[in-house]
Amino acid sequence: MKFFVDTAEVDQIAELNDLGMVDxxxxxxxxxxxxxxxxxxxxxxxxxxxxxxxSAEVVATQADAMIAEGRKLAKIADNIAVKVPLTWAGxxxxxxxxxxGNMVNVTLCFSANQALLAAKAGATFISPFIGRxxxxxxxxxxxxxxxxxxxxxxxxxxxxxxxxxxxxxHAYQSAMIGADVMTAPPKVIKQMAEHVLTDKGLEAFLADWxxxxxxxx
Ligand code: G3P
Numbered sequence: 001m002k003f004f005v006d007t008a009e010v011d012q013i014a015e016l017n018d019l020g021m022v023d024x025x026x027x028x029x030x031x032x033x034x035x036x037x038x039x040x041x042x043x044x045x046x047x048x049x050x051x052x053x054x055s056a057e058v059v060a061t062q063a064d065a066m067i068a069e070g071r072k073l074a075k076i077a078d079n080i081a082v083k084v085p086l087t088w089a090g091x092x093x094x095x096x097x098x099x100x101g102n103m104v105n106v107t108l109c110f111s112a113n114q115a116l117l118a119a120k121a122g123a124t125f126i127s128p129f130i131g132r133x134x135x136x137x138x139x140x141x142x143x144x145x146x147x148x149x150x151x152x153x154x155x156x157x158x159x160x161x162x163x164x165x166x167x168x169x170h171a172y173q174s175a176m177i178g179a180d181v182m183t184a185p186p187k188v189i190k191q192m193a194e195h196v197l198t199d200k201g202l203e204a205f206l207a208d209w210x211x212x213x214x215x216x217x
Pocket of ligand 1: 165
């Protein structure tokens with residue numbers, strides 16, 4: 001499973017990237033706003049740091065303007081994936097930008113039918129938002145399963161990018177279902193290393209080691 005980091009905070013990306021954990025990065029207008037950075041500058045900095053795809057999102061709502069913005073974002077670096085919303089205009093932009101040789105991430109996906117359309121439009125990635133479905137008492141993870149089945153039924157190559165991941169359980173279930181990629185905040189990726197029995201076991205080992213009076217170095 002590929003891990004994308006869902007942030008525009010360069011320091012946090014760098015820390016995980018140094019551990020070899022980062023296969024790509026996703027940003028969106030809200031994350032750019034939180035970073036306080038200029039979109040073109042911060043996206044360039046991130047794209048220079050990581051080898052994999054870096055998603056940068058258009059903000060126009062008409063297809064022609066989305067395409068123009070997407071072309072500009074794609075020029076930032078070779079590893080930019082242009083992110084477009086799952087609207088009819090976004091699907092048109094996806095098709096044009098894909099045919100021009102760009103990676104395209106279709107975002108704000110909340111139904112299997114939307115994901116099917118994105119695949120037909122040639123999307124590189126489809127981003128179903130798990131947490132936001134959970135927020136309205138729907139089962140976000142069911143959407144990941146449904147898209148996996150539909151894409152496998154017909155051999156679509158669009159990669160399922162599980163997004164709006166808020167918990168370690170979201171990460172675990174996405175991996176079990178077979179999402180190709182998950183994008184998660186750095187905090188969630190770090191939490192995946194935690195287990196109460198690991199902490200307890202380490203405490204016991206260190207207490208016993210102390211009793212041996214030995215040192216390794
Ligand atoms: O990748 C999409 C993500 O940024 C949305 O997450 O937590 O705002 O629903 P959230």
